[in-house]
Amino acid sequence: MEGEGALEALGEQLYGLIHPKHADIAGKLTGMLLELPGPALSQMLQDEALLAEALEKALRALDKQLESGKTPSSADEDNVSGSSDSLGDQLFELVDIYNTGYSQKITGMLLEQHKDAVLKLFSEPTLLEEQVNLALKTLKEYNVETCISDSSDTEDTERLGEKLFLLVEGLDPVHATDITGMLLEMDPSTLPKLLTNNTTLEMAVRKAQAALETFKSSN
Known part of the structure; x- marks a missing residue:
């Protein structure tokens, strides 16, 4: 219960920051951001640029859902993934919200699962977070380099x-x-x-x- 109270307090603070600029969808955006790890949320409350970046990613994810005429939990989820490419794009937008630095790699790993398991990630944010953390742990254990710039x-x-x-x-x-x-x-x-x-x-x-x-x- 103590954890829920802390999360609720974070949600209220986030909502207060988000509402002035996104009044119509402030609740939806706050809910999406609240699926992120607690430390990341606390950092966003202190770093306006970080919050803006997270909001931008959340908005892109919402736009993707609206373009396909549905929300992640819609009953006709099969149409969300008319192609593996579109499914991958939508999943990438959600994974990218977590700011792991390995969004592309993690998305690819998640797409290795059965289609039904991938679709489930769109309607269960907690499950998505678990999968992202697991994939990130696997990548880090494999000494992943962030990028090759040259x-x-x-x-x-x-x-x-x-x-x-x-x-x-x-x-x-x-x-x-x-x-x-x-x-x-x-x-x-x-x-x-x-x-x-x-x-x-x-x-x-x-x-x-x-x-x-x-x-x-x-x-």
């Missing part, structure tokens, strides 16, 4: 990825794409070893398979 590094990584994919495909053709993507997020200095040492490669592939299996079995 273009030449990107080209080198792409070439390395092509070679690595061919090797991984021989070990696990079904999950070769996912596993290769995970391996490419390892420390760049270790990647050449994967191409030259079969034992190291097999160990890395098994670790990636275990991480994928753990993620999928927890859903």
Whole structure:
């Protein structure tokens, strides 16, 4: 109950900040933001720029829902995902609200689930938060780098990825794409070893398979 009281207090403060600019949908936006972790909410109350950014993402997510003529909990959810691309776009907007820094990667991991399980994330914010946190934990355990900014590094990584994919495909053709993507997020200095040492490669592939299996079995 104490946690609920703190959340209610945060909600009132957020509503007070949101209402002047978004009176018609202040309640909806406040509800969406309240699905974020408590520390993030507290930070938003002190950082106007952070709050504005979160609101912008929430508004984009609402626009996506309105464009498809429905809310996430509508009974005809099947139409939300007329294509996997549109479903992925909508899911990305919701995942991006959490400001993890890995929205694209997490969205891709969530889309690996069965379609019904993915659709469930749109109507159950708490479940979505759990899935996002789990995916984030999996990525961090795999030493994910935030980004590769240098273009030449990107080209080198792409070439390395092509070679690595061919090797991984021989070990696990079904999950070769996912596993290769995970391996490419390892420390760049270790990647050449994967191409030259079969034992190291097999160990890395098994670790990636275990991480994928753990993620999928927890859903």
